[in-house]
Amino acid sequence: MLATDPGGDAPCDLKGIAPLLNDLMGGQIDMAFLPMAGSIPQTVIDGKIQGLAVTAKTPHPLFKQFPAMANMKGLEAMEFDIWAGVQVHKNTPEAVVNTLNKAFYAAVEAPETRKALEGSGNLVLPSRTPAELARIYLGDIERYRATAKSINLQVQSSTRPNHERPHRRFPARQTPGPASAGG
Known part of the structure; x- marks a missing residue:
């Protein structure tokens, strides 16, 4: 983006x-x-x-x-x-998917689990149905696919170790934007 x-x-x-x-x-x-x-x-x-x-x-x-x-x-x-979600095989029966969905949300809403998740910076979102999650997931895929296509993003591979890879820097910007965050 x-x-x-x-x-x-x-x-x-x-x-x-x-x-x-x-x-x-x-x-x-x-x-x-x-x-x-x-x-x-x-x-x-x-x-x-x-x-x-x-x-x-x-x-x-x-x-x-x-x-x-x-x-x-x-x-x-x-x-x-x-965001993270639990995924199952596409042929998993709907009743099993719904049972798992309810069980995972119940586990996440447990006070000790919620406290641990939020304490490490995670946000616990309201529960959603499998259909709602699928819409979000597919919408994200389409949005990121369109972004990748708009900038002609290509997969690159390198066998060089990280320390040998060239590090490119952002060029000077004409409009206000994020500044350097290095410490």
Whole structure:
């Protein structure tokens, strides 16, 4: 989505969060889009990286001071949420799917589970039916497919270790946008 902005360059040549975080904290890259879950919130709280904005429509409950990118001039279309769901084989009987759906939502809503999830930066969303989740999932696929097509995104492979890969930087921007987040 950011790469569709004229002057934007969005390289994706790191494999995984750990190398990405190392390069961000070490100053080898200027910025990164990171999930606000796992160790990332504590890394921001500890000041090892600086948060600038969120890609969701609304601020994150742990970081209300970071604005939504969609509210920034020139980035109105920038919305990206990471969500997780449990998937089963397409031939799983509907009754089994519904039973599993209810069981998983009950587990997530259990106070100790909810507390653990929210404590690590995850947001617990309201329960949804399998059909509602399928619509969200398919809608996301179409949106990201259209974005990839609009920038002619091509799969690239490399056999070089991460430390040997060239790191490209974002060129200077003409409009206000995210600044360097490296620490």
